[in-house]
Amino acid sequence: xxxKGFACTQCGHCCLNLGAYQSCATAEDVDMWEEHGRNDxxxxxxxxxxxxxxxxxxxxxxxxxxxxxxxRKLPGKAKYICRIQDMKPEICRSYPHSRxxxxxxxxxxxxxxxxxx
Numbered sequence: 001x002x003x004k005g006f007a008c009t010q011c012g013h014c015c016l017n018l019g020a021y022q023s024c025a026t027a028e029d030v031d032m033w034e035e036h037g038r039n040d041x042x043x044x045x046x047x048x049x050x051x052x053x054x055x056x057x058x059x060x061x062x063x064x065x066x067x068x069x070x071x072r073k074l075p076g077k078a079k080y081i082c083r084i085q086d087m088k089p090e091i092c093r094s095y096p097h098s099r100x101x102x103x104x105x106x107x108x109x110x111x112x113x114x115x116x117x
Contacts, residue, residue, distance in 0.1 A: 001094055002109075006102070009109045012080030014095055015068035017105070018056060025053040029089040038087055044069055055089055 002008075025045055030053055033041045043059040056065050070083040082088060096102035102110030 002096055006096065007109050010074075010079040010081065011108055012071055012073070013107055014092075014105065015071040015080065015082070016066075018064070018066055018068060023055075023091045024048075025055045025089045025091070027051045027053070029053070029055075033087060036087065038084075041070075041084060041087060055091070 030042070030045060032038075033045075044056050046054045046057045046062070048054045054064075056068060057063065058065050068082075071080050072083055073080050082092070096105060096107045096110060099110055101107075
């Protein structure tokens with residue numbers, strides 16, 4: 001869960017800078033994508049060990065990508081949306097995990113939490 005009072009500003013910072021916090025998908029994430037037939041998501045996932053899945057790996061080059069492939073900028077706005085909002089992996093749903101992690105990764109949404117206490 002994000003920290004209390006955290007409010008996403010839709011700045012896209014976390015999704016534009018995956019190196020700041022990129023991690024693995026859970027087995028539950030992969031199960032969800034398989035159950036919903038989301039092969040479009042699964043092609044960006046590589047199993048790196050039993051039940052351990054690296055995410056947002058280019059299906060063409062097999063390299064980590066710097067920017068989330070599901071991020072889209074809203075036309076004419078300085079805001080972004082997630083094209084897989086209802087299927088986001090746990091790492092994304094719970095970002096930034098803590099105020100410390102938000103500060104470390106430069107997430108501006110944490111300042112909402114700081115102002116709210």
